[in-house]
Amino acid sequence: TIVVVAQRDARMDTPQPADLHAYGTLATIHKVVKMPNQSLFVFTEGTERVKLGMFSQIEPFMTAAVEPIAEILPQKSPEIEALQRNVLSEFQQIVTASPTLSDELQTIAMNIEEPGRLVDFIASSLPFLSTSDKQELLETSDVTARLERVNKHLAKELEVQQLRNKIQSEVQDQVQQSQRDYYLREQMKAIQKELGDVDEGQKDIEDLREKIEAAGMPEETKKEALKELSRLQRMSPMAADYSLTRNYIEWLAVLPWSKSSGSEVDILKAREILDADHYDLKKVKDRILDYLAVRRLKPDMKGPILCFVGPPGVGKTSLGRSIARSLSREFRRISLGGMHDEAELRGHRRTYIGALPGQIVQNLRRAGANDPVFMLDEVDKLGRDFRGDPSSALLEILDPEQNNTFRDNYLDQPFDLSKVLFICTANQLDPIPAPLLDRMEIIELQGYTEEEKQHIAFRYLIPRQIKENGIKAEDIEFPAEAVSYIVRHYTREAGVRKLEQLIGTVCRKQARRIAEGKTEKLVVTREIIQEFLGGIKVRVDTEIAERTKRPGVAVGLAWTPAGGDILFVEANRMKGKGGFRVTGQIGDVMQESMQAALTWVRSNAKSLGIPEDFAGENDIHIHVPAGAIPKDGPSAGVTISTVLVSLMTDKPVRPLTAMTGEITLSGNVLPVGGIKEKFLAAKRAGVKDVILPAENRQNVEEDLMPEQIEGVNIHYASRIEDVLAVALPKTPADEQKDEQVREEVLEHASA
Incomplete structure (x- = not known):
């Protein structure tokens, strides 16, 4: 016989006497089963209530004196009879409704007549009673009180069952056939919750x-x-x-609302990176470093937006990458070329199917920080149509006073763009709307000379193409003469994009030779270049020498979005009555320059040795070749004047001479723009003498380095007479000397 007592805290492994309830049950052991985990399963039968007295032993097992608890039996009365029947009835209802309780419990309960035994049996059979409730019933010696307490527990459980049945009935009434799947999912959620499984939707x-x-x-x-x-x-x-x-x-x-790169501006590091990534561009680098220095001293500066303007292939986009690298920030490029819909920048409203945020927000998400470097490429090629004007959207994006509350149409929430470093690129400024241009600081990048292209080729282009085409530096050698030959005879550009493509072609040819088993080192020569790239594509110096052999032809200098270029101007005369005709898609400004040049020549005919009535007896036709390309601007005034004087005096313009400048009716030569681009174009074309307006001398001194000018004679002219003194031969001996120069150029080209 043992005493079975409940612990006050079931989680304790080694309870002390104070951890046990004072009341327990005297029990007889019927069976002991040893479990696989070495624990014992003991079957006991309780016989009577007892109260624990003094403990006489704690280890190895507890022993204590116990005192039997006498039950207070009720007197037979209709009230007790009714209470007993009610308890039995409620118990039967619960057993019937419960899927876990056996029906045999009803039979056993019906055969117990003694109230005390009945209430104890029912209490021990109820699974919903807590341990504390059962202990309370165990400690209650009054049978009537036990009956009343069990009656309350049974009534409460019946009420819960009725509510559950009512709820279930209401749910079933509401669930229609169309909601069957949803109901099953809800049931599954409930099951998963009971089993402890994760609800994916809630997660x-x-x-x-x-x-x-x-x-x-x-x-x-x-x-x-x-x-x-x-x-x-x-x-x-x-x-x-x-x-x-x-x-x-x-x-x-x-979105990175408050996440920044956190990097400070390091001016020395920025200078090193810019110098490592780009050759020359001293003025451009200085302006960028000035900008970064101010950013370091005043991080919250609402500074201007940088806009790199220059011909293709001069390094505008790569400058942006270098700036991002020097700042340790993410670089994101957004191409604006051909963009017509402002929603590509601002995003679509959520009411539209497939709506998404605009390019600005999308690239912020990819960058993962709110202070990346954004390069808005080809801002001069923005379009506009019925869907909107993207340039108007850029007004807010690029305005430091407004972009701290930029609202994307999709998000419809303000986002602070003031920490983003915006850099724009363009080939020309004319197509950019004035309000947008007003928000940007222009940094111009001019084209490169032949010497600069050689430096860039050896420092950047050749190593990059060798790496990209899978060959090694020891597999191929580009002598300086070979690079110069490619630049001079296969490219006619301000930048180096075409040059890199041609170097890449040569490298791919060598890669193919290696793949075919020809492992010897390739030294690139003129013959190799012609074999790989075909015959010579550009013969500008030869063209100048050939076309200026006859009077009435001169070489002008022009500025284009792709950089500087040379421009031939031709004139011819025939017997007539003073007609004057111009062709070659000439714009209004250039036509007016031609009229001004003709007027000056006519008014100074006597001093120039031209018959004064030449205009009345001849028809004059001026043509600017490449007739499919529109041309305009005032800078061809001196070239047209030289052409007319050359035509009327029957003296060819001196070979390898080019000029630019605007002319007035009084013969003054006015300054023009794009001097560096025009000069570099002349040098690329093999010109040896360049005539520039005297007022452009400062541009030459500021924009051109001595090594760029080397090999070319610059003549400054303040009047048209100064131009003619350089451009036209003075004596027959000069004409003979010019002819020898032409022959040498042509012979050299033939060789």
Whole structure:
């Protein structure tokens, strides 16, 4: 015989006497089973209530004196009879409704007549009674009190069962055939919850909530995100708006609202990176370093937007990459060329199917920080149509006073773009709207000379193409003469893009030779170049010498979006009555320059040795070749004047001579723009004498380095007479000398 006592805390492994309840049950052991885990399973039968007295032993097992508890039996009365029957009836109802209780319990209970035994049997059979409730019943010696307490527990359980049945009935009434799938999913959720499985939908909601809390977004935006999340939580995953709302919340949660790169501007590091990545460009680098220095001293500076303007292939985009690298920031390039719809920048409103944020917000998400370097490429090639004007959207994006509250149409929440470093690129400024141009600081990048292209080729282009084409530096050698030959006879550009393509072609040919088993080192020569790249593509110096053999032909200098270029101007005369005709897609300004040049020549005919009535007896035709290309501007005035004087005096213009400048009716030569581009174009074409307006001397001194000028004679002219003194031969001996120069150029080209 033993005493079975419940612990006050069931989790304790080694309880002390104070940890045990004072009342227990005297029990007889019927069977002991040894379990696989070495524990014992003991079958006992309780016989009577007892109260623990003094403990006489604690180890190895507890022994104590016990005192039997006498039950207080009720007197037979109708009240006790009714209470006993009510308890039995309620117990039978619970057993009937419960899927876990055996029906045999009803039979056993019906055969017990003694109230004390009946109430103890029922209490021990109820699974919903807690241990504390059962202990309370055990300690109650009054049978009547036990009956009343069990009656209350049974009545409460019956009420719970009735409510559960009522709820289940209502749910079943509401569930229609069309909602069957939803009901099954809810049942599955309930089962998963009981089993402890994860509810994926709820987990998704909680994940989004955590992302919103961690995003660091402004309070207004956070409030909107949580509002949308609450709305999402009430939706069925099968609802049409579920995925749209979820995507919107996810966009809000993943944007770098308060996440910055945190890097400081290191001017020395920036200089090293710019020098390592780009050859020359001293003025451009200085301006960039000035800008970065101010950024370092005043991080919250609302500074200007940099705009790199220059011909293709001079390194505008790569400069942006270098700036990002020097700042340790993410670099993102957005191409604006041909963009017509402002929604590509601002995004679409969420009411549209397939709506997404614009390029600005999308690239911010990819960058993962709110202070990347954004390069807006080809800003001069923006379009506009019925869908909107992207340049107008850029007004807000690029305005430091407004872009701290930029609203994307999709997000419809303000985002601070003031920490983003915007850099624009363009080939020319004319197509850029004035309000947009006003927000940018222009940094011009001019073209390169032949010597600069050689430096760039050896320092950057050749190593890069060798690496990209899978060959080694020891497999191929580019002598300086070979690079110079490619530059001079296969390219006619201000930048180096075409040059890199041609170097890449030569490297690919060598890669093919190696793949075919020809492993010897390739030294690139003129013959190799002609074999790999074909015959000579550009013969500008030969063309100048050939075309200026006859009077009435001169070489002008022009500026184009692709850099500087040479421009031939031809004139011819025939017997007539003073007609004057111009062809070659000439613009209004250039036509007026031609009229001014003709007027000056006519008014100074006597001093120039031209018959004064030449204009009345001849028809004059001026043509600018490449007739398919529109041409305009005043800078061809001196060239046209020289052409007319050359034609009327029958003296060819001196070979390898080019000129630029605007002319007035009084014969003054006015300054023009694009001097560096025009000069470099003349040098690329093999020109040896360049005539420039005297007022452009400062541009030459500031923009051109001595090594760029080397090999070319610059003549400054303040009047047209100064131009003619250089451009036309003075004596027959000069004409003979010019002819010898032409022959030498042509012979050299033939060789």
